Amino acid sequence: MKQHLNQPFVFKILRSRLGFVLLLTLSYWIKTMWAYQVDFNLDLDNPYQFLLTLINPLPLSLLLLALPLYVKNSKWFYGLSFFIYGLLNLLLISNVIYFREFSDFITVSTMLASSKVAAGLGDAAVNLIRPWDFVYILDLLLFFLLWRKQKKNPTPSPLSLSKKASFAVTCLSALLFLINLFLAEIDRPQLLSRGFSNTYIVRGLGLPAFMSHDANQTYKTKKVRDKANPDDISLVKDYLKDHHAKPNPDLYGIAKGRNVIVLHLESFQQFLIDYKLPVNGVEHEVSPFINSLFHSKDTFAFSNVFHQVKAGKSSDAETLMEPSLFGLNQGSFFVQYGADNTQ
Numbered sequence: 487m488k489q490h491l492n493q494p495f496v497f498k499i500l501r502s503r504l505g506f507v508l509l510l511t512l513s514y515w516i517k518t519m520w521a522y523q524v525d526f527n528l529d530l531d532n533p534y535q536f537l538l539t540l541i542n543p544l545p546l547s548l549l550l551l552a553l554p555l556y557v558k559n560s561k562w563f564y565g566l567s568f569f570i571y572g573l574l575n576l577l578l579i580s581n582v583i584y585f586r587e588f589s590d591f592i593t594v595s596t597m598l599a600s601s602k603v604a605a606g607l608g609d610a611a612v613n614l615i616r617p618w619d620f621v622y623i624l625d626l627l628l629f630f631l632l633w634r635k636q637k638k639n640p641t642p643s644p645l646s647l648s649k650k651a652s653f654a655v656t657c658l659s660a661l662l663f664l665i666n667l668f669l670a671e672i673d674r675p676q677l678l679s680r681g682f683s684n685t686y687i688v689r690g691l692g693l694p695a696f697m698s699h700d701a702n703q704t705y706k707t708k709k710v711r712d713k714a715n716p717d718d719i720s721l722v723k724d725y726l727k728d729h730h731a732k733p734n735p736d737l738y739g740i741a742k743g744r745n746v747i748v749l750h751l752e753s754f755q756q757f758l759i760d761y762k763l764p765v766n767g768v769e770h771e772v773s774p775f776i777n778s779l780f781h782s783k784d785t786f787a788f789s790n791v792f793h794q795v796k797a798g799k800s801s802d803a804e805t806l807m808e809p810s811l812f813g814l815n816q817g818s819f820f821v822q823y824g825a826d827n828t829q
Contacts, residue, residue, distance in 0.1 A: 503555060503563060503647055504655070510571045511548045513625045517578060518543040518693070520621055525582045527589065528689040535689060538670055542692035545663035547574060550694065552659060555652035568629075577693055579622050586614045591684045591696060594704040666691060737786075749779070750807060752800055756789050 522528060522539050530536050551574075554566040584592045647655075670677050670690030677690055678699055687696045759780055762769035771777065780787045802813030813819055 504651075506564075506567065507548070507551050507555065507655070510551050510567060511544065514547045514551075514571065514574055514578075515543045517575070517622055517625070521578060521582050524618065526585055526688070528685055530689070534673060538666070538673060538690055541662075541666050541669070542690065542695070545659050545666050546692060546694040546698070549656065549659035549663065550574065552652065552655045555647050555655060556649070574694065575622065575626070577697060579619070581693060582619070582622070583614045586616075591688055591693070593684070593700045594697070595700075598704075663695070748807070750803065751776070 519540070528535070528539065530539065550570050551567060553570065554563045557563045557566060581591050584590070584596075674686050674690055677686060684696060684700075687699060691699075754776075758773055758776075760777055761772045763772055764770075779785050802819060805811050805813060805819050811819075
């Protein structure tokens with residue numbers, strides 16, 4: 487007992503189940519903060535969004551890392567804790583490397599299709615590794631050294647927490663997640679329903695929450711695809727036939743034999759046409775060239791296209807222009823149903 491009391495503080499934490507879980511959570515939080523600031527570009531525009539990034543790594547990581555608290559056997563507890571912690575680290579490190587190449591986060595669809603695109607990418611992945619990536623595995627080395635040192639001076643196994651205490655930790659992490667979700671919704675209303683940017687979800691809720699949400703969306707999409715039947719195309723054809731709008735005879739075929747140039751402006755809204763910005767009492771035309779094209783007799787301009795799309799915004803505008811399809815009620819078509827053959 488005297489030898490146990492004289493142990494360094496860090497060993498006392500490692501010997502306490504709750505202390506060990508909190509230490510792993512703190513370590514994951516530190517590495518996530520490093521990734522947010524060094525490797526990810528989360529488009530932080532204000533202090534409130536920065537506050538969200540300080541909070542969002544904690545709820546789900548604590549929830550997952552606290553699951554082994556329900557295990558009575560000490561070896562199983564530490565083994566399961568390190569396994570879950572390793573998965574969280576793998577998720578973080580893989581997203582760091584992926585983001586450097588694609589400026590986006592790994593989705594379930596990407597992982598499912600990885601076998602198709604992984605061939606020959608080994609050297610490319612190695613080239614994406616940076617010297618400071620050592621930060622992401624430094625704690626793992628420290629935990630290993632502490633475990634070796636602790637093994638040389640064995641002490642009685644720590645007592646397991648009561649079920650009530652373990653459940654209290656689970657409830658606390660769930661409450662933290664609800665608070666985090668509420669704060670994220672304030673910054674970005676309908677965060678999970680308007681799924682057209684992975685960055686917004688990671689910025690608001692963190693990587694584990696993003697992965698869980700994406701897995702759920704992938705499952706829903708798969709169910710829709712599995713229910714699709716080749717006979718359904720007849721319903722689509724009948725609907726198009728019944729709702730077909732006859733072309734304007736004055737305009738139909740007017741571009742035959744001519745070169746047609748289509749201009750699609752990214753999120754360019756109607757109010758900017760002919761808009762003049764007053765500066766020091768002098769009005770400056772914001773987009774004179776676009777204005778000249780808009781008013782040209784050789785131009786057909788469609789007003790307020792931006793307001794006719796749905797949650798997909800710019801990508802829905804492309805879907806509207808190219809195959810003449812309206813956007814979905816929730817989320818972006820390319821995010822929800824896009825696949826490796828979507829062009």
